[in-house]
Amino acid sequence: MIKSAICEILGIKYPVFQGGMAWIADGKLAAAVSNGGGLGIIAAGNAPGEYVKEQIKIARSLTEKPIGVNIMLLSPYADDIARIVVEEKVEVVTTGAGNPSQYIKEWINAGIKVIPVVASVAMAKLMTKLGASALIAEGGESGGHIGELTTMVLVPQICDATNLPVIAAGGIADGRGFAASFMLGAQGVQIGTRFLSATECTIHPTYKEKILKATDLCTMVTGKRLGHPVRSLRTPFARDYLKAEYGGMPDDELEKFATGALRLAVKEGDTEKGCFLAGQIAAIVNKEQPAAEIIKEIMDQAEPILKRASEWVK
Ligand code: TUI
Numbered sequence: 001m002i003k004s005a006i007c008e009i010l011g012i013k014y015p016v017f018q019g020g021m022a023w024i025a026d027g028k029l030a031a032a033v034s035n036g037g038g039l040g041i042i043a044a045g046n047a048p049g050e051y052v053k054e055q056i057k058i059a060r061s062l063t064e065k066p067i068g069v070n071i072m073l074l075s076p077y078a079d080d081i082a083r084i085v086v087e088e089k090v091e092v093v094t095t096g097a098g099n100p101s102q103y104i105k106e107w108i109n110a111g112i113k114v115i116p117v118v119a120s121v122a123m124a125k126l127m128t129k130l131g132a133s134a135l136i137a138e139g140g141e142s143g144g145h146i147g148e149l150t151t152m153v154l155v156p157q158i159c160d161a162t163n164l165p166v167i168a169a170g171g172i173a174d175g176r177g178f179a180a181s182f183m184l185g186a187q188g189v190q191i192g193t194r195f196l197s198a199t200e201c202t203i204h205p206t207y208k209e210k211i212l213k214a215t216d217l218c219t220m221v222t223g224k225r226l227g228h229p230v231r232s233l234r235t236p237f238a239r240d241y242l243k244a245e246y247g248g249m250p251d252d253e254l255e256k257f258a259t260g261a262l263r264l265a266v267k268e269g270d271t272e273k274g275c276f277l278a279g280q281i282a283a284i285v286n287k288e289q290p291a292a293e294i295i296k297e298i299m300d301q302a303e304p305i306l307k308r309a310s311e312w313v314k
Pocket of ligand 1 (some may be wrong): 045072095096097098099115117118119123138143144145146147203228230277
């Protein structure tokens with residue numbers, strides 16, 4: 001049995017978070033992950049407060065275990081959702097794509113555990129000072145909006161910068177990635193791409209199929225010019241976007257070009273105009289199975305790997 005401080009802090013069985021994937025991580029997926037012993041997280045993404053409230057309600061109807069909400073700080077609804085998580089007494093809030101400083105006090109006063117994604121050492125130090133319960137160190141192998149550094153490089157530096165438990169994210173989809181994260185000093189992992197293949201994940205079947213068929217070089221990064229690099233599958237949309245980005249399309253037109261593309265991938269499975277966010281580890285995701293089975297399989301793989309690690313020491 002692998003246990004770490006984060007299990008005690010959050011009252012979860014396994015130190016496994018499900019990534020807060022916009023439009024994807026809904027109440028049903030989050031509940032399945034929490035019921036499987038991990039921490040299920042509802043993604044607010046760019047959705048309005050009503051959507052998030054509804055998803056919390058769905059999750060609560062399916063599980064009694066703790067759940068989290070991920071607030072994407074670039075969202076125009078971030079302020080609303082920051083208030084809703086307090087009203088709904090969500091156990092955990094994770095944040096992404098920005099600095100959540102202005103909200104932290106209110107969340108802590110409401111008894112919410114705050115676990116921000118940090119993409120730099122400076123942000124890790126600030127979040128530690130402001131009272132975060134743990135930090136997520138998310139490397140650029142992740143799908144979606146990414147920072148500069150890789151998981152391998154970021155995790156040990158964040159561990160050195162804080163006394164809080166660190167959750168490694170980016171490029172982790174099996175027991176090997178879990179064990180490697182712990183070797184780097186992490187006390188938990190956050191997994192996104194692998195949960196796209198969960199039975200309870202209701203993305204369009206075309207999206208799921210693309211993940212199951214993905215190979216090593218299937219992802220690419222777009223959006224660097226606008227300062228929001230995003231990793232997705234190499235599809236017609238991603239190629240066209242990259243061409244427009246480096247072909248001199250004005251910023252406002254480029255933003256418009258991407259509007260609605262995530263939704264088109266998730267809901268319609270639109271292979272031409274959809275933006276299929278995925279991490280580099282998609283290549284090793286090759287079967288659909290219930291979320292609880294995914295978590296159990298990862299833990300069962302990690303345990304003997306971590307035990308064997310001591311055999312290297314002579
Ligand atoms: O947030 C994510 N991944 C995402 S968000 C998303 S939706 C989106 N919509 C429009 C534009 C961009 C994305 C899809 N995927 N991951 C967490 C994450 N947070 N990665 C990097 C960061 C981050 C970056 C900068 C966290 C903090 C930060 O601080 C900057 C500052 O303000 O100092």
